Amino acid sequence: MSEEDLLKKFRSGDVRALARAITLVERRDPSIRRLEEMLRQDARVPGVVGFTGAPGTGKSTLVDSVVALLRKNGQSVAVLATDPNSPFTGGAILGDRIRMQRHALDTKVFIRSMGARGHLGGLSLATREAIRLLGAFGFDEVILETVGVGQSELEVAAMADTTIVVLTPNLGDSVQMIKAGILEIADVFDVNKADLDGHTRVMTELRAMLSLAPKAGWKPPILATVASRQEGIEQLWDAVLAHRRHLEKSGQAQALTEQRLRDETAEVAAELARRRAREALDKDPELAKRLFDDRTPYRTAEEILDRKR
Incomplete structure (x- = not known):
């Protein structure tokens, strides 16, 4: 497909053209630079929400439930499931797409697993560019989901407007998360699988930890959900919107945008x-x-x- 054909189909709303463009981004194909230049006039900035947490916390089910809520509200949404585990083969996890099959025929939902495609350290840059393409395509919201290992959590936090840290009562992960420094990147805490014993203990531990944090600025709310039953999802999204309002009112939204451009320029x-x-x-x-x-x-x-040169 020529660059002109790709651009024409992209602007006409052809999802296959969007998928092709993101593949070029993953492969670090030089032609994507020209495509992005031509799409600058179409630029719009989608809301970006990151979900991170240890494997087994139900992030994919939670994301699936949030997607359902956003579609009910008439918003279009894209999900990027970031997979940093296979930099040599480019293998990207497919489980997320399998779990979200109920949205497969919805043209206002786009789900993509992203891998580094043979470029060590290239996942963050590729994801930033993919977000820009999704905005140009017209999506209202972009959700980032990480498999929840090490550096990927920090990268998602650097790209998202709001970072949701997901915990559960049954993995003993509350202390683990705190030790990993995740408190510093969380804008919202969600204790998922709250129908299990022990969820109030996890919430109490988090409140105790947050009470030791500096008093100024945003205080991350601690919410409970049962994503498999769609319980607590509206309250979770309300917290995301409240955090966005805080960013706008405090002037941090513009500062975050500028910092991301600096970071991306350094990566490029x-x-x-x-x-x-x-x-x-x-x-x-x-x-x-x-x-x-x-x-x-x-x-x-x-x-x-x-x-x-």
């Missing part, structure tokens, strides 16, 4: 620098030999970056 610069370094070492045997003889990667990198 790092990616371009890596590409230049690999090309230089592949094309300049003398440079490569000096590197191998002297074992000075830092000095070699500076030499590459100082070269005129």
